[in-house]
Amino acid sequence: MHQLAKALGERIRTQRKAKGFSQDALALSCSVDRSYMGRIERGEVNITVEKLYRIATVLECEPQFLLPEALSLHELASDLAASD
Template sequence: MPVPDHRRAFGDRVRELRKERGLSQEGLAHVATLDRTYVSGVERGLRNVSLDNIHKLATALKVDVSALF
């Protein structure tokens, strides 16, 4: 099944912000209290991310939730 465009775009934005901050997937996962494999799945567009986890990612990346979209 192909990855939906909106999930891919969200994942690309998370990856972009993570790299700008010099974080590894493992580092971001640690700060966000998520599993590294979950962060990997988000960045590849494989995860349908919940609002709670969107908030965790935004907080860990020190951005407003809207910056992820």
């Protein structure tokens, strides 16, 4: 799932910058530690749906906007197999 988490993190970072938030300000608004927000943006952690909604609310976008484009079934299967 690392590839998926990384793509999600990149989309969050892009939207954060587009909205003019620093990483610290976004983390504070979402009630998460700044270092954890950095890990989210780098794709080092898998976030909960609740956190995704919280981030989307602060960034004034729909949660699905932050989700990466669908991976091909082959890419997704390979990513899942690698995480086992």
